[in-house]
Amino acid sequence: MRILFTAHAGKSHLRLLIPLAQAAVRAGHTVAVADDESMRGESETYGLAFFPAGVDWALDPDCVAAIAPGLWSGDQEAYEDGLVDCILGAPALRAARDIIAAAREWKPDLIVREGEEMGGYLAAEALGIPHVAVAGGSTHLLTPAVTHDRLNALRAELGLPGDPDDNTAYRHLLVSWLPASWTGDGLDGRTLRHYRQTTPFRGDDPVLPWLAGLPDDKPVVYASIGTIAPSLPGKSDGVLGAVIEALSGIDCTAVVSVGVGRDPEDFGPVPGHVRLVTEWVPQDVLLEAADVFITHGGHSGIREGLRSGTPMLVTPMYDDQPHSAERCAALGCAIDLPAPFADAEAVTAAVTALLTDPAYRRRAAAVRREILACPPVERLVADLEELVAATRTSAEEASCVS
Incomplete structure (x- = not known):
């Protein structure tokens, strides 16, 4: 199985995905990261192949214009509105196009993305492969009521039909490293599963x-x-x-x-x-x-x-x-x-x-x-294997019917 991981530029954003990426490697799967070029060194520190994709939000004019006013004024509501505009706007579309270009050569079976990174979702939908989200700090802002219409607008930009499923962003699986008592009802529960987080290993971890x-x-x-x-x-x-x-x-x-x-x-x-x-x-x-x-x-x-x-x-x-x-x-x-x-x-x-x-x-x-008490990350790898196998079986059955 070939898994492509996507995230927003930022060490902590990538770190969210690393426990799963390293567990997949231990299980014999092939793994790569698609992220802004600034994250190449960080990805390679974890021993992972890298494809440049998307933008660094701190340097992107659209994101700065949307987020900076609320950030510097301390207006949390304005900041969150701007954040959602970036997550579900042009930066996601640019990331999706870069990820699609990399994927056509690398040919992933699955995309696993940070919950707030929608370029990976769009790319997976365009490629016809399953996608999995790992909940990040702001995923609770991205309820189906917020994402549905805006994702369909982005889908149209890629020539994809509108999706009637309001849970389209998390259709296959939404992973949380935090327990149910913490997430409460802040995440969509239809495909939400909780797993036990582990500590990522870095090649340059210092001794103390x-x-x-x-x-x-x-x-x-x-x-x-x-x-x-x-x-x-x-x-x-x-x-x-x-x-x-x-x-x-x-x-x-x-x-x-x-x-x-x-x-x-x-x-x-x-x-x-x-x-x-x-x-x-x-x-x-x-x-x-x-x-x-x-x-x-x-x-x-x-x-x-x-x-x-x-x-x-x-x-x-x-x-x-x-x-x-x-x-x-x-x-x-x-x-x-x-x-x-x-x-x-x-x-x-x-x-x-x-x-x-x-x-x-x-x-x-x-x-x-x-x-x-949550299932270990190895169980999550097995669940991803089952998801990919089921997707392949469905595609084969559909091909036979047609």
Whole structure:
């Protein structure tokens, strides 16, 4: 089986798909990634073949015009409207045409896409092969009521007939790495299945020898605002500063990822129990060692925090982050502290509560057990094999009838 994976440019977006891609390789299947050229190196770090397709939203004029005003003004509703316009607009069509061109040579049997990446859906429909979506942070915005008419308009641009099925984007399978208690009724349930997430392996995963030397008489607090937010210091540095100030006054061992390549001196002097990290680190490893996780609420951080059973302080800024923070708080395993209110005093109070109230750890452990109870990623690979086999059988039967 040949599987083509498609995503929007961004390390965390691609990381959403990697556990499945690597499991498919282990099962003997052939795998490749189609994404913006900027993601070639990241794809190859995971050992995957690469085809350039689509655009980098941060550089695309249509996307910038749609998303930037809401992002910078803090108008979440306007931002989400602009995001949906991009997902279901011209960028998806451009990606679809690139994916179709690559697929005609590579000949995939199946396309697996990030839930918000509709170019892969359009390409699969044009090629007559099945498609599977893996739910990302903003997939909950893409209900059939939102996607149906707009996808049909994009289909027409490719010469495809309109699809009467309102679940067309998720017709075959919608995968979630998060448990049913987290997704609730925010995703279309007709083809939704939950699977147990695993940790992707990168060829350049660093070793962390200093981790073993952390004091054993203090709780460990790990803080990170992901891979994208540090590129927006106007959005992120206020939160980082408040977190560092708060952790400086808490009796703990603190590890704070401030962004790859950042200068620690930008954040002023810190006490000895606070470690500022400026290189990429395997977050899942640090979470296994942490008692509390401070995160901006990106989808990767939320998935990995829930998977490790680590109580979280979520400081959402934009995009899917407010929704994720609300869901985690509703489950009782996190405190939702929106970035505008995340000053040092508020962060201190929240971290203290997470460290001292055992209810947060109990709820985090319960959610982790729910994740562990989901079918493994190997079962998902087998389900994809069955989907492709069934599609081939249907095509053969239709050919015989005609």
